[in-house]
Amino acid sequence: MEFTPVIGLEVHAQLKTKTKIFCSCSTAFGAPPNTHTCPVCLGMPGVLPVLNKKVVDYTIKMALATNCTVQPESRFARKNYFYPDLPKGYQISQYELPIATGGYLDIETGGQTQRIGITRIHMEEDAGKLIHDPDRPISRVDLNRTGTPLMEIVSEPDIRSPEVAGEYLRQLRTILRYLDISDGNMEEGSFRCDANVSIMPLGSTTFGTRTEVKNLNSFKHVEKALYYEIARQKELLLDGGQVVQETRLWQPDKGQTVSMRGKEDAHDYRYFPDPDLLPLVIDDAWIERMRSDMPELPAQRKARYISDYELPSADATVLTGSRELSDYFEACLSAFDQPKTVANWIMGDLLGLLNAKGLDIDQSPVSPDDLAGLLKLLGDDVISGKIAKTVFETMAETGKSAKVIVEEKGLVQVSDTSAIDPIVDAIIADHPDEVGRYRGGQKKLMGFFVGQVMKATKGKANPKVVNEILRNKLG
Template sequence: MGINQMEFTPVIGLEVHAQLKTRTKIFCSCSTAFGAPPNTHTCPVCLGMPGVLPMLNRKVVDFTIKMALATHCTVQPESRFARKNYFYPDLPKGYQISQYELPIATGGYLDIEVDDRPLRIGITRIHMEEDAGKLIHDPDRPVSRVDLNRTGTPLMEIVSEPDIRSPEAAGEYLRQLRIILRYLDISDGNMEEGSFRCDANVSIMPTGSSVLGTRTEVKNLNSFKHVEKALYYEIARQREILHDGGRVVQETRLWQPDKGRTVSMRGKEDAHDYRYFPDPDLLPLVIDAAWIASMRAEMPELPARRRARYVADLGLPDADARVLTASRELADYFEACLAEFDQPKTVANWIMGDLLGLLNARGLDITRSPISPANLAGLLNLLDEDVVSGKIAKTVFEAMAASGKTAQVIVEEKGLVQVSDTTAIDPIVDAVIAGNPDEVQRYRGGQKKLMGFFVGQVMKQTKGKANPKIVNEILRKKLG
């Protein structure tokens, strides 16, 4: 078969850099807070002044061990820091402290699902390193400024195996990694602020072959949407080159989201180009079993296990469980509500429908919900006890969101208690029947769907306060 007739399979590996949620940098005590004036969170250590010595932040190691455990990696008993040598204006030392030959964790995996198919993505290694600074390019003049506040901010790099075969799988892998990082509370995963970044290694190979093609590295991927679009473009670009008889060049390419394309940035470096060698200022990092055990004891219930529990123990559909466990805070809200109103499906429906709809409309996340779990549970208890109808419950929900008051208070203030007294409902039903003789005749002639019309008329007359169940019962008796 000629090259023009060949089908190709994408081969994708991802390098994820997650900024760790420590108060201070990895090798000094400077603040990691985002948004400070340029070059104010710096010191002689992170600026690489002569004669200074780095000191490892233990919390960085704690956080990395937790991520290693969450992704089934083996935490190595001994690892080493290395100097990665390259020159760039935002790298004041002329090298980056990273890990190379002896990373802290190796050999893990992450299970994901794409189109209802389970996929296991191998994780080659996890290592720690320091971030570089930031170049700010003047849009009007050929001038670039250097902000070194970010220099020395702790990063955790998670390197996948080349197991990913589609842009969709790449996007899902990244989403699940980010969810785990946030569950562990070790990174905020904010892609806009650069605390969750990704580089993609992309190649294609003839379908059925095991020989990998020449890969390119794609940078500047700062959203899940950009990752998938950039991968689609790069796969198509490489396929077109091979179909035309050309050769893919190993290089680093830059994703331009405004133009929807990748462009060549520089030739792709290999490891030897960086002249790695062990950092002489840092001792080998020794991690014993007790340290690992202490981190394991602090681990929360992770999203996959929580999702499985919701399905097995609470009887929720898998789709509901996925929505509710998409963030630790949302799952915590669900469980707090469930503790006071023990009907999982009802609670799930209100959270996924009314509550998330309200939050989306206001641009809020669950941590800023104007309705607390206890207040939502209070409303659901009133609904379950027939104190309010379903329609009135929606009105009460909106009033709770606007005022912060409890459902009980709103119901009492507005006189919204559901009417279940048949002696009060009977005369209204009689009036509706008397006022609609044509509909009564058609109903008795077999058009039973008109029951909805009569119920609606009664509810209208009672301003939604009548108990719909009792209204239906009375109507059936009177209409025959």
């Protein structure tokens, strides 16, 4: 019996504000435990929360970027549950009246485009963090994170494979980073995901019982956990069992999900409007201010690269994978206007170098202007392609410009036929067998002769001139 997976994702993105959502405590990561707290975020009696306007600004931008409708009025609610890292005994969130609804993202996987609906986007405060002692039965609580502003993005159950789920998450994270409203750092917990998973018989439209999978802190773990959970539910149903609605924990070291607790429904949290916070009213002027302040988004940039620069879709996808990489590409292009050449060098040599060194694009040892300078020398036939690779490596090691390196090492390409002619003559004389075979029809040997000339000239000979001389002399 075949089954179809049904996946919906709940993404929590920590917003890039300096202070918390309802107080002025710092949101900086890594401070000593319980030092970024105050009576408001600790829920002391008599305190009143005050909404951080920047949190609303950022959420409106994300709503616009994901084709959501920003609601003219939304409300904060209290989500009631008791846990040691929740000092108030409730979390301020949004429930019946979220700030944005009814959006979507178009995802490309396997050459096909799929639209993933977005049910809602809402704002809420984060809880604290429990730290479990590995040696003793003790847990400590750090409330620095309590009150940190979160944006929750809830998808429709439109996802049908782990690969699409992974791509959806990557696109969401890229948009957040383009907007500069979240750093999207999964390791620090500023981009977190919970997955709701069920399966239904192939051809059915009735969803099965879902489980919620938590502790998904990387794209790889999300896909692996979804594969495991889908397979687990299939095996369970085929053996005549029943899927139980529950929350499960992904254990990456064991490659499996394990049961945590029964899955709560909304009524279990006893939501009610927060009496300390007024309804949030957003007018058209506020929305338009946020729209005018938005950068070009990755999908728009990709379409422009394809139409204006005539880049292949695959190239445009890589180059728009991060705002920093796109900015690097465009900065280089402004100094050397050959899009495909620039794209090839960035995707090949530059990204290869950065990956090998474990660096991000904004840490590149070769600046856009310096890369453009190298490509100008190559385009003007001052250096050969082989020499350009060597020069690039030296640029990365020394920080020097291509022009300086070429002058210091005497790497200027030789295009003078009077200098190349005798070298070609000597190589032809030294390889009579290859000459005979070439003239007998084995034209692929041209590469052999070119290679010999380049070796003899230490890569300095102009390959175009070398090819022309060889063709004339070999006939």
